[in-house]
Each structure stands twice: as structure tokens, then as C-alpha cells.
Amino acid sequence: MDxxxxxxxxxxxxxxxxxxxxxxxxxxxxxxxxxxSLYNFFPGGKEEMAAAVLAGIDSWFETNVFxxxxxxxxxxxxxxxxFDSVTxxxxxxxxxxxxxxxxxxxxxxxxxxxxxxxxxxxIAALADALExxxxxxxxxxxxxxxxVAGIQGAIVVSRALSRPEAFVDSLARLRAAITA
Amino acid sequence: MDxxxxxxxxxxxxxxxxxxxxxxxxxxxxxxxxxxSLYNFFPGGKEEMAAAVLAGIDSWFETNVFxxxxxxxxxxxxxxxxFDSVTxxxxxxxxxxxxxxxxxxxxxxxxxxxxxxxxxxxIAALADALExxxxxxxxxxxxxxxxVAGIQGAIVVSRALSRPEAFVDSLARLRAAITA
DNA sequence: GTCTATAAAGCGATAGAC
DNA sequence: GTCTATCGCTTTATAGAC
Numbered sequence: 001m002d003x004x005x006x007x008x009x010x011x012x013x014x015x016x017x018x019x020x021x022x023x024x025x026x027x028x029x030x031x032x033x034x035x036x037s038l039y040n041f042f043p044g045g046k047e048e049m050a051a052a053v054l055a056g057i058d059s060w061f062e063t064n065v066f067x068x069x070x071x072x073x074x075x076x077x078x079x080x081x082x083f084d085s086v087t088x089x090x091x092x093x094x095x096x097x098x099x100x101x102x103x104x105x106x107x108x109x110x111x112x113x114x115x116x117x118x119x120x121x122x123i124a125a126l127a128d129a130l131e132x133x134x135x136x137x138x139x140x141x142x143x144x145x146x147x148v149a150g151i152q153g154a155i156v157v158s159r160a161l162s163r164p165e166a167f168v169d170s171l172a173r174l175r176a177a178i179t180a
Numbered sequence: 181m182d183x184x185x186x187x188x189x190x191x192x193x194x195x196x197x198x199x200x201x202x203x204x205x206x207x208x209x210x211x212x213x214x215x216x217s218l219y220n221f222f223p224g225g226k227e228e229m230a231a232a233v234l235a236g237i238d239s240w241f242e243t244n245v246f247x248x249x250x251x252x253x254x255x256x257x258x259x260x261x262x263f264d265s266v267t268x269x270x271x272x273x274x275x276x277x278x279x280x281x282x283x284x285x286x287x288x289x290x291x292x293x294x295x296x297x298x299x300x301x302x303i304a305a306l307a308d309a310l311e312x313x314x315x316x317x318x319x320x321x322x323x324x325x326x327x328v329a330g331i332q333g334a335i336v337v338s339r340a341l342s343r344p345e346a347f348v349d350s351l352a353r354l355r356a357a358i359t360a
Numbered sequence: 361g362t363c364t365a366t367a368a369a370g371c372g373a374t375a376g377a378c
Numbered sequence: 379g380t381c382t383a384t385c386g387c388t389t390t391a392t393a394g395a396c
Contacts, residue, residue: 035372156283161300173326
């Protein structure tokens, strides 16, 4: 087991337990590694593990979501693919958005650049794709913000109601509204 | 100091630190009461404190938001007042929604009824107000869900970007969209 | 009703054997 | 690179004085 292989396992543990709830005992069980091994990979401890997880999430979104949006054409296929990717990624709202969850707590201040950068680049990339469809810059930015916020809110509400379909339904309406 | 007076102080502590981050030391400092006094009011400890806080939040929304929406007329003033109340309550996105934050973590399962009930009644009340404007039931429910989710997402995004104006701007657009 | 003292358990982190 | 043992601290919760 090398360091990079542990990151997705740590990510699921942080998503399931939250930053504070993911104790070293939990992280140890999630990876199958002793505490000593984890500290060998991450000398900075839990904070370095969470930073690596956020970087991994950012990298995935950069490749699969942000970059395709930035190079989008004038048809809406890039935005359509974003909705498909995101619906998959969040597993119909059962999997939370870690940068979003961190934004609501103290973690926001500790991981400020990672959290703000993730949302800033998501919104900017989606705004680019909307501009490529001929929408004016200011309106594109506003709509992009509303869609990203709508996705985050859909995770919250669908989880609160324990109704994963609510996430899928909300994303379908966001998609219809933005492609109209 | 009596039990009811501690609840708003505990609420701010839970909002600022999260459920797990709000240790008894934090809650003691927030209320100015020793641990012994807190256990005197809340024999069930931290979990009973959080339950009381959620009940207090629910009660405030029931009075100030849900009930007015249910008895709304055919003009949009009740919905307008909801947006005013909510913008104030969340302090332009600097104050988080505790039921929303709980929905993203393990707390959702511990406080399942309080969390789901809060969102269920908010959505149902807003849907009632939309139906009073002549909107069909299914569409009213969908729009109400989108507005409530949009508010939750606006809190997440505005906090992530550390831009409180983003919350106010998002709510203004949600208001314009729903009253159109 | 409020406090201090304390118990028992869990925490993050480190040391050192292998 | 992985482990176990352990340190020092904080946690929740209780006991008991006032």
C-alpha cells in the first residue's frame, strides 16, 4: 500500500464521519493501516490527510468537470455531461460534497484555499460554458453560482429527508432551467 | 439562569463549532455555566442539549416562517416575508442552518425526526403558499423544494467563498424566480 | 442551582522494535 | 514500511460539597 492508494479510502472515511468524527482509529480501520503507517505517509497527521483528500477531490473535478466546461462549445453537451458526472459522483445525494461540508464548519478556515478554490473554479468553469452559449458574462456567472449552490442544497435536502430521489429530481430541474 | 435561557447560547455554540466540535468545555464557556449546571438542566448531556436547540430552531421557524406561509393569500407577500426573515436569520450566510449542517453528518441519524421534520414542513408550507397563488400542487412542491435547497446551497457557497454578499444575491434571484 | 474534583475512556501524536 | 506500546491531553459524565 502506498500513500496515493490510501487517499480514496481516507476520503470515504471523512465523508462518512466528518473531519472531527474521523478519528485516527476510524482512519486506521478505513485504510487497514496502523496509526504508525499513516503517520509515515502523512507526518502532519489528520490535517495533512484531509488536505490530501481535498487535493484528490479537486484533481478529479478538474479533470472530469472543470476542464471540459472551460473548453465547451456552443451546444450544451458539456453542461449536460457535468450533470451526468455530478449525479454519479454524489451517488444520488448519498455521498456528500466534502468541500461543501467543510464550508459549514471550522474546517473552512483551516482548508480555506482548497475550499474556496474548488467552488470558485467550478463556478467560473460553468460560467465559461454558459458564455460559450452566448450568455452575457454577468448573467452567466449568476446562473453558474445558482446551479452550483442548487446542487449543494440538493445534497442537504435529499439527505435531510433521506430521499435520494429528491437529489436526482432537483438536478433534473436545474439542468432543464439552465439549458432552456 | 434557567434552562430555556441557555438554549439560544447553546445554539450559537453548536452553529460555530458543529456538533462534535462543541465540547462541554465550549458549551460551558458559551453559557457561563459549569458542567454540573448543564447536566442539571440536560441530564442527557450534549445530545439532549442539541435536541433542545433543534426544538428551539423549529419553534422559531414554525412561528415566523412556516405558519405565515400556510395561511398565505393569493398575493406574494407571505413569500416575500419569508425571504426577509430568512435573510435576517442566517445573517447573510454567516450563520449556518443547523438542521442543514446536521443533515450532512452522522447527526442526521441521531436527530432524524427533527432534521427531516424541519425541511419537510418548510417545503410543505412554502408549497401551500404557492398553491394559494394558483400554482398546481406538483409544480408548487417542486418549486418549494428548489427554493429551500437553493437557500441551503447559498449558505454553503457564500461561506466557502467567504462572500456574504453571494448569499444575499442568491436569495434575491430565488425570490425573483419564484415570484415571477 | 452551582460549583470543583475526579473518574474512565478516547483522542492525536510519538517512540522504537522488527 | 508496518506494527505495538505509550505519552500527555481532552473528552463525556458523575459525585459530592456548598
